[in-house]
Amino acid sequence: MNENKLKFSIDTERLGKLGPNFLQSKDGQKALADGSLKGEDRLFMALSSSTLLNTTLLLPGKKIIELGEQFDDAYLLLSGEVQVVQNDKSYKLGAGSVIGLSEGMVGLASKFSATVLTSIQVKIIPFHRVDAVIKVLPAELRAILVTIIKRNLAV
Amino acid sequence: MSQFKVEKFLDGQFICKSGDPATHLYYLQEGEVELLSESGQFFGRIQEGQSFGEAAILKGGIRGASVRANGDVVCKVITNDQATELLTSFSPLLVVIMEALLLQLAMNNSIKHT
Numbered sequence: 001m002n003e004n005k006l007k008f009s010i011d012t013e014r015l016g017k018l019g020p021n022f023l024q025s026k027d028g029q030k031a032l033a034d035g036s037l038k039g040e041d042r043l044f045m046a047l048s049s050s051t052l053l054n055t056t057l058l059l060p061g062k063k064i065i066e067l068g069e070q071f072d073d074a075y076l077l078l079s080g081e082v083q084v085v086q087n088d089k090s091y092k093l094g095a096g097s098v099i100g101l102s103e104g105m106v107g108l109a110s111k112f113s114a115t116v117l118t119s120i121q122v123k124i125i126p127f128h129r130v131d132a133v134i135k136v137l138p139a140e141l142r143a144i145l146v147t148i149i150k151r152n153l154a155v
Numbered sequence: 156m157s158q159f160k161v162e163k164f165l166d167g168q169f170i171c172k173s174g175d176p177a178t179h180l181y182y183l184q185e186g187e188v189e190l191l192s193e194s195g196q197f198f199g200r201i202q203e204g205q206s207f208g209e210a211a212i213l214k215g216g217i218r219g220a221s222v223r224a225n226g227d228v229v230c231k232v233i234t235n236d237q238a239t240e241l242l243t244s245f246s247p248l249l250v251v252i253m254e255a256l257l258l259q260l261a262m263n264n265s266i267k268h269t
Contacts, residue, residue, distance in 0.1 A: 005269060007262075007265055007266045007269045008261075008262040008265040008266060008269070033176060033217070035217055039257070039261065040258055040261040040262075043254045043255075043257055043258040043261070044258060046254055047251065047254050047255060047258065050251050052247060052248050052251050053251065074255070076255060076258070091266070093262070093266075096258060096261075096262065097262050098255050098256075098258050098259035098262055101252075101255050101256055101259050102256060102259055125251070125252070125255060129248060130248075130252055133245065133246045133248050133249050133252065134252075136245060136246075137245060137249075140182055140231075141241070141242075141245070143182070143204055143205065143206060144180070144182065144206040144209055145252070145253065145256065147205045147206045147207075147209065148209060148253070148256045148257060148260060149256065151260055152256065152259050152260050152263055
């Protein structure tokens with residue numbers, strides 16, 4: 001294990017202070033245009049307020065996924081931290097992290113294990129619902145999704 | 156996606172530049188494009204049948220890379236609003252899936268570079 005850094009985390013405290021309607025406001029649009037609000041901040045704000053996904057609490061020690069297992073669901077972390085072990089590396093992921101989505105969409109087994117480190121609140125993305133949507137997409141839209149998935153899996 | 160504008164770009168022409176407002180997604184119908192970093196350094200190619208600029212579409216903000224035609228290129232050009240409308244017309248969940256995939260990409264890039 002060569003490191004245990006927090007590799008990704010959205011500043012939820014800062015975003016919380018901006019308020020729920022910030023993105024729709026003139027200030028929000030200006031902040032996006034000038035780069036002071038990053039793309040991932042915008043994505044997190046949109047996803048965390050979505051009513052289409054169920055939210056649940058997972059306690060420390062809970063295994064989210066083991067190396068070599070298939071994903072039944074993907075997870076969006078709203079708060080807390082997860083410990084990830086991949087090959088000889090160990091690192092932490094915080095709010096805004098998306099675990100298992102690209103892998104699960106193409107049926108890949110997990111290349112890492114992930115365990116809840118501090119209590120986490122997550123949005124759950126169930127693959128049976130994802131698959132139902134993907135089935136009806138025209139080829140060009142599916143190609144756009146595949147492009148993003150390939151980039152995710154190549155990183 | 157037949158309702159979207161089709162644009163042609165000549166060999167060497169810039170389709171979008173790093174630092175531009177990210178207002179469009181491109182679906183590459185014919186040809187190949189090159190990706191250039193902010194400093195103009197080549198770092199990848201995108202082939203026919205693939206898309207580019209899709210991160211910008213739902214993330215908003217500014218482009219992080221330039222895209223240049225490598226040979227003559229034909230693209231379908233989709234505005235941010237058209238894309239969101241298109242995705243929502245299939246299922247509101249599709250917007251969520253796309254946003255979550257893009258957030259996963261931001262996470263993976265951060266893992267790689269941190």
